[in-house]
Amino acid sequence: MLDSTRNDKPRAGDTAAGRARQGLVVVGSFVVLLYVIEIINSLTLHALNGTFGLRPRRLDGILDILTFPLLHANLAHLFSNTLPLIIFGFLVFLSGARVFATALALSWLGSAVVVWLIGVNTTVGASGLVFGLFAFLLVRGFFNRNWWQILLSVVLFLTYGGILFGILPAVASFVSWQAHLGGAVGGVIAALLLSTGRAARVRPGS
Numbered sequence: 001m002l003d004s005t006r007n008d009k010p011r012a013g014d015t016a017a018g019r020a021r022q023g024l025v026v027v028g029s030f031v032v033l034l035y036v037i038e039i040i041n042s043l044t045l046h047a048l049n050g051t052f053g054l055r056p057r058r059l060d061g062i063l064d065i066l067t068f069p070l071l072h073a074n075l076a077h078l079f080s081n082t083l084p085l086i087i088f089g090f091l092v093f094l095s096g097a098r099v100f101a102t103a104l105a106l107s108w109l110g111s112a113v114v115v116w117l118i119g120v121n122t123t124v125g126a127s128g129l130v131f132g133l134f135a136f137l138l139v140r141g142f143f144n145r146n147w148w149q150i151l152l153s154v155v156l157f158l159t160y161g162g163i164l165f166g167i168l169p170a171v172a173s174f175v176s177w178q179a180h181l182g183g184a185v186g187g188v189i190a191a192l193l194l195s196t197g198r199a200a201r202v203r204p205g206s
Contacts, residue, residue, distance in 0.1 A: 016094065023093030026100070027086055034126060037070050038078050049073065049124050054112060056119035065112040071124040081126045084160065088133035091152070103190040107132020110186020111179045123176045128183030131167065134160065135187030143195035 041048045054068035055061040072078040093100040111128025137156055141149030165171045167181040 019094050019096060020090075022097065023090045023100070026097070027089035027093060030089070031082060031086060034070060034072070034078060034082075038072055038075060041071060042075070046073070050122065053122040053124040054115050054119070055122050056116055062116075065109070065116070068112065068115075068124050069108060069126045069129055072126070073124060077125060081130055084130045084134070084163070085126055088130060088137060091137055091156075092133050099194055102194055103133055103136045103187060104129060106186040106190040106193075107136070107183045108186070110189065111183035114182025114185070115176060115178045119176065119178045121176075123179055125176065125179065127166070127175070128179035128186075130183070131163070131180045132183035132187035132190070134163065135184040136191045137187075139188050140191040140195065143191050146196075 037048075049071050052064055052067040052071060054064045072081070089100070089104075092103050107129050110132060115123045115128075134156070137149075138153045141147070141151075141153050164184075166175065167177055167184055169177050171177075
């Protein structure tokens with residue numbers, strides 16, 4: 001029996017234009033959320049940072065892993081993260097919601113783990129996510145052997161590659177280089193796990 005209700009047209013989210021629209025909405029909404037939180041935090045004189053910022057090697061603050069990237073030291077701190085977060089987040093989302101969610105989650109987790117293990121002070125900020133998404137975009141083309149993605153990584157490196165100095169303790173001692181390093185490691189792991197070559201090797205036989 002034929003299904004007369006079947007529609008062979010791709011869903012909106014399955015097209016490049018659909019993913020672009022969804023990416024703008026999702027990434028834009030996340031950034032708006034960061035600004036709403038920063039406004040609330042400012043009204044409390046940034047008291048939320050002491051409560052929900054990530055405190056290294058403190059078991060009683062382990063749940064701060066879930067909150068520390070949502071907080072910032074001040075509005076200027078958030079401004080500095082906004083544009084790269086929008087650009088990198090949007091470019092990652094063009095590969096799909098699952099890819100974006102995986103890259104974001106592993107960047108978040110990687111940043112948190114490194115800060116918790118070797119951080120010095122209470123840490124807040126989305127810069128670990130920025131470094132993670134950036135690292136993902138830089139290396140995924142090499143894992144996928146995709147020349148378009150490699151070309152994009154070259155353009156991004158030439159444009160934003162200077163931020164990678166932020167993972168070096170000697171250069172970025174005034175910020176949380178641990179968050180930057182951990183986020184970047186998480187982004188590389190995400191690119192490896194999501195690589196097309198690896199997916200083909202682990203695909204079950206029919």
